[in-house]
Amino acid sequence: xxxxxxxxxxxxxxxxxxxxxxxxxxxxxxxxxxxxxxxxxxxxxxxxxxxxxxxxxxxxxxxxxxxxx
Numbered sequence: 001x002x003x004x005x006x007x008x009x010x011x012x013x014x015x016x017x018x019x020x021x022x023x024x025x026x027x028x029x030x031x032x033x034x035x036x037x038x039x040x041x042x043x044x045x046x047x048x049x050x051x052x053x054x055x056x057x058x059x060x061x062x063x064x065x066x067x068x069x
């Protein structure tokens with residue numbers, strides 16, 4: 001995630017838009033996923049939507065995908 005965001009500079013602000021439970025995710029086996037969406041303003045790019053996909057594991061949630069739109 002850091003490498004993808006680095007060219008845009010520091011995060012100015014981030015606003016939670018919403019989250020959705022997903023059981024199927026393209027390219028991954030069926031499971032317990034959460035898709036979280038943010039509206040983010042960066043120092044050199046704003047506004048941008050960020051989507052984070054998490055998977056529920058026995059030890060807790062783990063990020064498996066991150067995209068900027």
